[in-house]
Amino acid sequence: MNIIKSLWVWFSSILFVILAFPVALILWLVSLAFDSRRLMNNRWMVIQGIVLTKMSPFWKVITEGREKIDQNQAYIIIPTHQSMLDIVFFNMLRHRLRWVSKVEVFRMPLVGWEMRMVKYIELVRGNKSSVIKMMEKCVESLHDGISIVIFPEGTRSLTGAVGKFKTGAFQLAVKTDKPLLPVLIDGTGEILPKKGIIFGRRRVVRIRVLDPIFPGQFGTGDPDELAVRVHSLMVTAMDEMRSESGYPR
Numbered sequence: 001m002n003i004i005k006s007l008w009v010w011f012s013s014i015l016f017v018i019l020a021f022p023v024a025l026i027l028w029l030v031s032l033a034f035d036s037r038r039l040m041n042n043r044w045m046v047i048q049g050i051v052l053t054k055m056s057p058f059w060k061v062i063t064e065g066r067e068k069i070d071q072n073q074a075y076i077i078i079p080t081h082q083s084m085l086d087i088v089f090f091n092m093l094r095h096r097l098r099w100v101s102k103v104e105v106f107r108m109p110l111v112g113w114e115m116r117m118v119k120y121i122e123l124v125r126g127n128k129s130s131v132i133k134m135m136e137k138c139v140e141s142l143h144d145g146i147s148i149v150i151f152p153e154g155t156r157s158l159t160g161a162v163g164k165f166k167t168g169a170f171q172l173a174v175k176t177d178k179p180l181l182p183v184l185i186d187g188t189g190e191i192l193p194k195k196g197i198i199f200g201r202r203r204v205v206r207i208r209v210l211d212p213i214f215p216g217q218f219g220t221g222d223p224d225e226l227a228v229r230v231h232s233l234m235v236t237a238m239d240e241m242r243s244e245s246g247y248p249r
Contacts, residue, residue, distance in 0.1 A: 005058055006199045013052055020048050021110050028117040037144050041118045042096050049091025058199065059191060063092045065209030068181075071095065074142045075181035075212065076173050080162050080234065081151040082189030089188065089205055090149070097147040100134060121148070135172060142178050152227065156194040160186070162238055165231045170223035173215070182210040182234050184241060210237055 027040045035041075053061055069075075077097060079086060087099065099115070103122045106112040121137045124130035138148045150172075152165040173180050190202035213230065220226050 002198050002200065006197065009056055009058065009199055010197075012055065016048070016052060016055070017110055020044075021114065024114045024117060037146060038117060038119050039096065041114070042098075042146070045114065045118050046091045046094060046096075049088050050094070052088050053092055059203050059205060061089050061092050061205045061207060063207045063209075066093055068209045068211060069093065069095055070212075072145070073147075073179065073212075074145050075147040075179050076138075076142070076169050076176075077147055077149040077181045077183060078152045078165075078169050078230070078234075079149065079183040080157070080185050080238065081153050081155070082157050082160060082185065082187075083192045083194065084156070085188040085192050085205075086151075086156075086185050089185070089207065090183075092207060093183075093209065095147060096145075097149050098141050100138065100148060100150045103130075131168070135168070135175075138172050139176055142172075142176050147181070148172070152231070157189060158194055160189050162231065162235045165227040167223045167227050170226040170230070173218070174221055174223050174226065177215045179215065180213040180230060182213070182230060182237070184208040184210065184234065184238050186238065186241065206241065208237070208241055210234070 024041060024044055027044055028038070031038050031040055077095075079090065098118065098120050100121045100123055101115065103124045106115055106120075106122050119141070121134055121141070122130075123134045138150075141148055148169075150169040152169050153163040154166045155163070157163050169180070172178070185205070185207050187202055187205035190200050191205065192199055210233075218226055219229065
């Protein structure tokens with residue numbers, strides 16, 4: 001049954017991406033004249049993510065705390081990471097943003113092309129010059145009023161536990177004086193685990209937006225210390241969310 005379900009999800013999702021791409025291309029061509037921030041493409045990317053999330057009968061995504069997001073504020077968003085589905089489901093927050101993603105994803109047909117249209121930010125892991133360029137692009141995006149999303153764990157968790165945080169997002173926060181926005185995502189790893197292509201039986205995913213952390217609340221100018229503090233906060237919040245009575249699965 002899981003194999004049949006997986007075949008349907010992959011087929012329908014790929015077909016939708018193919019059909020949606022011409023719209024993205026038209027919006028990009030129009031944006032060349034008067035939309036340097038690619039806001040139209042950004043909105044279309046969000047719509048695609050919402051449609052992909054809702055078109056499958058095999059899961060339900062519960063979002064909590066969306067009211068904490070000021071749509072006029074640019075954040076450095078730091079979500080937990082369990083699956084490649086996190087990127088798709090994240091659009092349920094309906095916020096204007098740009099992802100920082102490894103360069104390999106940009107090489108994917110259609111998906112990678114559209115990521116470039118929206119001005120998502122690529123990163124070559126382990127390459128110092130790429131990291132510097134990535135940080136410059138992030139600063140530029142934040143100054144343009146567009147939030148940045150960085151997975152602070154750097155990779156998907158194999159167990160669902162919140163892994164140790166890398167400091168890049170926190171260096172950016174200290175440098176730009178922009179608020180951090182922690183977001184918990186739970187359940188995606190049981191639907192589609194790291195390196196997996198077969199969808200599991202879990203049906204419910206929970207996305208919870210925590211309170212923004214503004215520069216005056218950092219309590220330190222050391223990115224390493226800030227990463228440790230925020231990691232502790234998010235681990236505690238994840239434990240609390242999972243321990244709630246009636247926690248959906």
